[in-house]
Amino acid sequence: MNLALREALRAFRRAPMLSALSVTTIAFSLFAFGLFGLVALNLRNALAEVEERVEVRAFVAEGTNPEATAAAVGDIAAFPEVASVTLVSEVQALDRARRELGEFEDVFEAGILPASIEVRLKEGFRDPESVRAVARRFEVYDFVDDIRFGEEWVEKLYKLRTIATAAGISLGITFALVAIIIIGSTIRMAVLARSREIHIMRLVGATNGFIRAPFLIEGFLKGLLGGVLALLLTWLTYQFVGQYVVQATYFGAGMAVLGVLGGACIGLLGSAISVGRHLRRV
Amino acid sequence: MIRFTHVSKHYPRGGPALDDISFHVNRGEFVFLTGPSGAGKSTILKLVYVEERPSAGEVRVAGLSSVTMRPAEVPALRRRLGVVFQDFRLLEDRTAEQNVAFALEVIGTPAAQIGPKVARVLTQVGLAAKATALPHELSGGEQQRVAIARALVNDPLVLLADEPTGNLDDRATRGIFQLLRDINATGTAVMMATHDLALVKSLDYRTLEMNRGRLVFDSGAEFPAAADEFDPAVTGPDAPAAGADPAPEAP
Numbered sequence: 001m002n003l004a005l006r007e008a009l010r011a012f013r014r015a016p017m018l019s020a021l022s023v024t025t026i027a028f029s030l031f032a033f034g035l036f037g038l039v040a041l042n043l044r045n046a047l048a049e050v051e052e053r054v055e056v057r058a059f060v061a062e063g064t065n066p067e068a069t070a071a072a073v074g075d076i077a078a079f080p081e082v083a084s085v086t087l088v089s090e091v092q093a094l095d096r097a098r099r100e101l102g103e104f105e106d107v108f109e110a111g112i113l114p115a116s117i118e119v120r121l122k123e124g125f126r127d128p129e130s131v132r133a134v135a136r137r138f139e140v141y142d143f144v145d146d147i148r149f150g151e152e153w154v155e156k157l158y159k160l161r162t163i164a165t166a167a168g169i170s171l172g173i174t175f176a177l178v179a180i181i182i183i184g185s186t187i188r189m190a191v192l193a194r195s196r197e198i199h200i201m202r203l204v205g206a207t208n209g210f211i212r213a214p215f216l217i218e219g220f221l222k223g224l225l226g227g228v229l230a231l232l233l234t235w236l237t238y239q240f241v242g243q244y245v246v247q248a249t250y251f252g253a254g255m256a257v258l259g260v261l262g263g264a265c266i267g268l269l270g271s272a273i274s275v276g277r278h279l280r281r282v
Numbered sequence: 283m284i285r286f287t288h289v290s291k292h293y294p295r296g297g298p299a300l301d302d303i304s305f306h307v308n309r310g311e312f313v314f315l316t317g318p319s320g321a322g323k324s325t326i327l328k329l330v331y332v333e334e335r336p337s338a339g340e341v342r343v344a345g346l347s348s349v350t351m352r353p354a355e356v357p358a359l360r361r362r363l364g365v366v367f368q369d370f371r372l373l374e375d376r377t378a379e380q381n382v383a384f385a386l387e388v389i390g391t392p393a394a395q396i397g398p399k400v401a402r403v404l405t406q407v408g409l410a411a412k413a414t415a416l417p418h419e420l421s422g423g424e425q426q427r428v429a430i431a432r433a434l435v436n437d438p439l440v441l442l443a444d445e446p447t448g449n450l451d452d453r454a455t456r457g458i459f460q461l462l463r464d465i466n467a468t469g470t471a472v473m474m475a476t477h478d479l480a481l482v483k484s485l486d487y488r489t490l491e492m493n494r495g496r497l498v499f500d501s502g503a504e505f506p507a508a509a510d511e512f513d514p515a516v517t518g519p520d521a522p523a524a525g526a527d528p529a530p531e532a533p
Contacts, residue, residue: 003387014375205361206388
């Protein structure tokens, strides 16, 4: 193991340019993947924010017994899809309308706006089907005059989310594949550059495991360094975008570590495949 | 110690490289493999150090048969062989002694034994004074000596030399050849492929002459195989019956 590590480090020392090129190539392919990941992350966050606004609003008929609505609020809160229920009285509705539409404040007269029950839904229940199902359950209450949940808007949002998810997954896979291919061929180059060593090792009777070890370590280290460099590059880009374009979210610590380790694993895998090809003869 | 029994080798795109070859090499023997380029000399050596496997027939080396040998057994066999090539195949970024030590390190020799072994073998090939020189600082003959030292450092049963003097001038050739004879004199068998007929004819060593994949002459054919203490299987119950065609090895 000691020798394997020494041989791996010797490869860096002996061909610093090739090693730097490998690490940079790995870093840039992971950087492209990372940038895409950042865009996907922020898009998802933005959509999640919008989605939080999905609500079902049931308007209460005038003159309904407040006890009946209060009881209904209790029932509704127990629905599995429901995150929160708010009862908005006529007075509160009027206040809110006047506050939100300041310049038309005079248009609203007392009693013009009905009381309503506003329901926000839990994450995972904001698709059109679930929203409609919740809305339908309001129909059992006699005092409910009208139910609104912005059907068209919910559907559009859902569609947008589906498209974003599908595009995210397919682009993510594509980027990851491109990264794996680039890293694989980079490491293959390094293995080819050392084919003489592999040949001699085989000739003098080194076992395949022994021959593989330095290359696996080298690949792992290159992947790790590439990953760190890619993380740095995405962070710099994030800072730049944050300063000049738009405030965005960066990866959490867990995600960043996962990304760097992912790079290392790709390096390891690329090495294993490349060196395996050299050893498969005989 | 080395026994070829009806060995043929076909390359998928190159046609037959060896055609029904049978011979044996005893322990401590010196054997020339001669013939023009493409005659199959290198293929025979490759079959001995298991770089290739025969398409038909059986190659036995140090008691291991090509028919039954598992890939995991190949490294152990190679540790009992030494191989040198026309182009030396040294690692350019390592000194002479590091090149030799490399052969010991990669098979897990304890560090304490490496230094003395390397020094001993470099002295044997006459390069003790240039132990710290890099290959490009050495002449062709000296580089080949380093390669021979590397091949010898594990005390092989046989030294396989594939045109070891092909890149060398006359003087260096004589030096390397004398070194191989000295090595042979210590009991190590030597199989040397060469197309230097003048060299072969000037000496009374056993010669296997190849032509187009066939063994056309064996100056030692009249001598029976010596009982070989390193190859009990040759005389054991699992030895192939004379004339029997062993099952061809799957590629």
